[in-house]
Amino acid sequence: MTAPAAPPPGAPGAPVVLAADGLVKDFRAPGGPGRRRGVLHAVRGVSLELAAGEIVALVGESGSGKSTLARLLSGLERPTGGQILLRGRPVQVARGRDYRAYKRSVQMIFQDPFSSLNPAHTVRYHLSRPVSIHQAPGSRAAMDAALAGLLQQVHLTPAADFLAKYPHELSGGQRQRVAIARALAARPQVLLADEPVSMLDVSLRLGVLNLLAELCAAQRLGILYITHDIASARYFAGTILVMQAGSVVEAGPAEQVTQSPAHPYTRQLIASAPDPDRALAGSDGGTSDGGTTAGGISNGGTSVWGNRPSPPPALGATR
Ligand SMILES: Nc1ncnc2c1ncn2[C@@H]1O[C@H](COP(=O)(O)OP(=O)(O)OP(=O)(O)O)[C@@H](O)[C@H]1O
Ligand SMILES: [Mg+2]
Secondary structure: OOOOOOOOOOOOOOOEEEEEEEEEEEEEEOOEOOEOOEEEEEEEEEEEEEEOOOEEEEEOOOOOOHHHHHHHHHOOOOOOEEEEEEOOEEEOOOOHHHHHHHHHHEEEEOOOHHHHOOOOOOHHHHHHHHHHHHHOOOOHHHHHHHHHHHHHHOOOOOHHHHHOOOHHHOOHHHHHHHHHHHHHOOOOOEEEEEOOOOOOOHHHHHHHHHHHHHHHHHHOOEEEEEEOOHHHHHHHOOEEEEEEOOEEEEEEEHHHHHHOOOOHHHHHHHHOOOOHHHHHHHHOOOOOOOOOEOOEOOOOOOOOOOOOOOOOOOOOOOO
16 A cells, blocks of 8 residues: 555645534542542533544543543533534534434544454444445445445455454454444544554554545545654644643644644653654664754654655555
8 A cells, every 4th residue: 555645734725524612521530538529620621623634633641631522522422511513513412313413424433443343243244234324225235335345445455355354353453444444334524533553563553544544635534633642643633732631732733733832741742752763873872862852753754654744655554
């Protein structure tokens, strides 16, 4: 597979498909010895916009509220406050035709493709159900064509080689591709990808991220890419939002946020990002003053993710 061109930063002029306006989520914090029950403010008034054909990265440390925000946006959790808009229309009720359309339009990709697929069922089973629900194929032949089309979109070909397989017969990357195909069966407008590659072998990560970038560009999907890894965010996303303790503390074009970070927390994230340049220099016994600094992520040519807009070759593209 050749690496797709990364989508343009911010996809200027593209319509906003999904927006959050002041989203809030509070949880009841459990009490404990010497601790009273209280309120945990997981998401504190977050607003964002996701346009068609745009990848927005949401970066932050563990517990900063990234998954909670994704669960709110996907309708898996109800917000304590604020609202979600799909193509400008507020999504308010957890039922009705509008809400069903919203649930179909906004699909989640989870971190662990092994637990999101049922080990007792084949790839055909996993994909047939959403195809039946969302595409209503009128015949066995139409179903087979739809399944083959989905597998083709995620580069699992020939389809016949994969349809009868069980999750344990696939690599981690292939399992995540099946999960992505299942999400695509709903013909969504938005993918919320919550750390979609962090559980994959390092050699498979780039292939899956390149696939998401390709789908974003080809199908004009809006993609929210959640990650701890600000270096991958810089490579794959046009826009980066930095989240800390439930709030977005910095947002802007990926280049700007990573090369001229304004917030101390963003600088901290960049400084703690693994730096392949420095690691390579270190393994030679040498020192490097290049690479990641508090002022920005390395511009060196040996980065795992490379520099936009020249994506590095896909590694292990279909594994
Ligand atoms: N259902 C829940 N009930 C109570 N507290 C919750 C619930 N879900 C999340 N939290 C809390 O909300 C905060 C944010 O959690 P969240 O999972 O959104 O963080 P995250 O940024 O996704 O972290 P990670 O990077 O580890 O996945 C955490 O303190 C977490 O313990
Ligand atoms: Mg999370």
